[in-house]
Structure formats: structure tokens, C-alpha cells
Amino acid sequence: MDVKDKKRGRPIRGKDSLDKDVIITTAKALMLEDGKTPSIRQLALALQVDAMAMYYYFKNKEDLLEAVTISLVNEVYSPSNRGGWEGELEQLCFSYLILLKQYPGLLETLLGMTSTGPATVFRSRYLKIISDLNLGDQIETQSLNLLVDYLHGFALAMKYNQSKEHLLIEDIRGPLSLIQRILVKI
Structure with missing residues (x-):
């Protein structure tokens, strides 16, 4: 699917809808696979959405990065x-x-x-x-x-x-x- 086929704007609701958890999980999987933080475009491509859809859930790349890293650090042992x-x-x-x-x-x-x-x-x-x-x-x-x-x-x-x-x-x-x-x- 290329950018022309993707729907722009607010993501559609549905059983396969995009949400923060899906984005974070996908970003973590890409980090695990590539050994580095994915770009917004790489993440959008993996999710088969327009890159601008990320900004519906995260105000900027730093906000997304913080959510992903907090999610990862939350996996660390909890006393x-x-x-x-x-x-x-x-x-x-x-x-x-x-x-x-x-x-x-x-x-x-x-x-x-x-x-x-x-x-x-x-x-x-x-x-x-x-x-x-x-x-x-x-x-x-x-x-x-x-x-x-x-x-x-x-x-x-x-x-x-x-x-x-x-x-x-x-x-x-x-x-x-x-x-x-x-x-x-x-």
C-alpha cells in the first residue's frame, strides 16, 4: 500500500483500528527487529497508515518516543x-x-x-x-x-x-x- 492508497486525517474506527497501544507495540517490535528507534514514516508503513495518523495519538515525535520508552522501562523488574x-x-x-x-x-x-x-x-x-x-x-x-x-x-x-x-x-x-x-x- 502506498501513500496514495492511505486515508488521510483522523483514523477510522473499527475492529482493526489504530490506537496508542497498537502504535507503541509496533514501535517496540520495530526497535527489537532493527536495533534502533523507528522513524514516524517507518512506523506508519508498518501499520499501513499515513504518517500523519500518528499525530492524532501523539502530539509530536518526542511524545511518541517517550510513550514507547516508558512502555519498555515498565517491563523492568518491579519490586x-x-x-x-x-x-x-x-x-x-x-x-x-x-x-x-x-x-x-x-x-x-x-x-x-x-x-x-x-x-x-x-x-x-x-x-x-x-x-x-x-x-x-x-x-x-x-x-x-x-x-x-x-x-x-x-x-x-x-x-x-x-x-x-x-x-x-x-x-x-x-x-x-x-x-x-x-x-x-x-
Whole structure:
């Protein structure tokens, strides 16, 4: 179907109608397949709609990008408070790195965004995990920044590592343990 065959303007309602969830799901599938964030045109082509139809659901590309990345970050481990905080933090970090590995272009997308929606999701999960430590706002923020910078650096090292020894997500256990010991002593 080319652009001439597509209906312009507001999408039609029906059983195969377009909605935010369909757009987000398709964008995530394209990211998984291509390793990068799809353009509005690529997304419209995959959905067989006019590119302008995207703007009925999202005010601009940044709005769409934020919705897609929030949807992806929402897949990261959500603390249950059933285990110790150290295990919860490890699961959060592991699942975040798995997500970044599964979607190779996601980290660069997150780092280039001006919105904070995806970071807010991760932050709220982190704060829930460490809430019983009563660290205070400044230490919570500083420890989160340290952890996230470490995880992003590790994700980049995993992605671009050219050596014969591949980095494994489990390799973060030592540094993560150090961060956990520091948090307990504060």
C-alpha cells in the first residue's frame, strides 16, 4: 500500500483500528527487529497508515518516543518487597541490563531524550527498594545517579566489547555488592 492508497486525517474506527497501544507495540517490535528507534514514516508503513495518523495519538515525535520508552522501562523488574532489598536491587539492575541488551538502540535513545518519564519509572522502583534504608533525599539521589551511570557504562561496554571475553550481566554482582555495602554504612 502506498501513500496514495492511505486515508488521510483522523483514523477510522473499527475492529482493526489504530490506537496508542497498537502504535507503541509496533514501535517496540520495530526497535527489537532493527536495533534502533523507528522513524514516524517507518512506523506508519508498518501499520499501513499515513504518517500523519500518528499525530492524532501523539502530539509530536518526542511524545511518541517517550510513550514507547516508558512502555519498555515498565517491563523492568518491579519490586515486590518480599525479599531483602539487596536481592530486589540486583533483580532491578539485571532486568534493566537485559532490556538494554534486548533493545540495542534503547540506551542511546534514553540518553538523547529531553523528557524524564522513563527515568522516573526506574527512579520510583529504585526508591521503593531502598526506602527502608532511610538514606535521605540527597543520598538517595546520589546513589541512584551512581548506580544508573554504572549500569549505562556497563551496557555500553557489553555492546561495544570487542575482546574474546564477553561481558555477562552477572559480572555486575561484584560492583553492585560494593554499592550495596556502601549504602548500608551511610
